[in-house]
């Protein structure tokens with residue numbers, strides 16, 4: 300990664316760091332204008348859930364994984380998004396492809412492998428053969444089968460965008476959504492990490508409650524010293540400062556404690572307070588939570604080396620189910636791989652036993668209408684921003700409408 304880019308990234312992060320330190324020193328934070336009220340049925344209604352799948356999840360770009368999960372030509376993985384099985388592959392030119400895992404002959408699932416390396420996919424039903432960029436290469440017993448134009452029978456291919464070491468796709472082959480407009484410059488901020496040079500270390504997948512209930516927990520720090528008192532400690536911050544690029548957000552903490560257990564994850568910049576700006580290091584400047592609308596959250600950690608946990612929270616089959624995949628990627632291989640895995644287990648347990656168990660506990664009360672709306676405080680700005688954007692995207696009439704909403708940016 301060129302020094303130029305890192306300098307540029309550093310320059311982008313400096314104004315944020317100055318703002319964080321200003322608030323840390325003054326003991327202040329920015330607040331949203333008002334307390335927000337959101338109907339409880341937004342989390343429980345089946346029709347609403349179906350609309351979110353069609354108009355949000357299948358309409359905006361979704362991160363399918365980090366580039367370093369499929370670093371080499373021929374590498375592929377399969378992934379399910381909104382009941383659609385996809386193959387994410389890297390072809391011989393190095394380009395990432397997102398292909399729908401459905402054979403064009405009679406619809407069989409092409410591969411059930413979770414990952415592998417292959418330039419071709421052969422359908423297990425009648426043996427049709429596809430390239431890893433989706434072209435139909437060979438029809439078995441072609442003379443017997445009869446003539447069709449192979450060019451019209453490749454695998455359905457989704458719009459893909461690879462930037463900042465992350466791979467986005469839109470779950471609609473016909474989408475007209477402009478991915479750079481959607482990203483609103485946010486990928487330029489994420490480029491500061493140089494994820495494209497990092498390595499894939501580990502991955503875990505597990506169930507959670509409604510996808511937005513699960514995602515809400517990644518959007519505020521208010522709960523941290525209470526819900527995570529046993530793990531992050533009672534003295535962890537409950538304040539967050541929010542910075543946004545279109546629907547995407549970065550959260551840092553205006554805290555003054557140094558060397559706190561939550562330093563990397565919550566984005567404490569206290570170590571920089573007494574240093575001159577030219578001594579502010581790029582790594583510390585990137586600390587905190589980076590949420591990529593609508594399903595991804597990226598948070599730093601240290602596990603015998605610098606790393607990030609990329610959490611991808613996808614809706615499950617039903618309104619009250621989600622599937623989370625945690626991708627652990629690191630700048631270099633961990634110094635002690637076993638200890639690193641133990642730390643990843645710990646992060647997974649925190650999310651499952653504290654965040655998701657508590658999220659699940661709120662579902663019956665919301666479903667039964669015991670409370671008819673939920674509240675997001677002026678200190679829960681990240682959630683307010685997220686839910687306003689979900690509403691905006693849901694209400695967009697078509698892809699053109701969405702593009703103009705993203706181009707216009709701010710709410």
Ligand code: FES
Nearest residue numbers: 402404405422425
């Ligand atoms: S369904 Fe794939 S070859 Fe027949």
Ligand SMILES: [Fe+2]
Nearest residue numbers: 516523527654
């Ligand atoms: Fe949490």
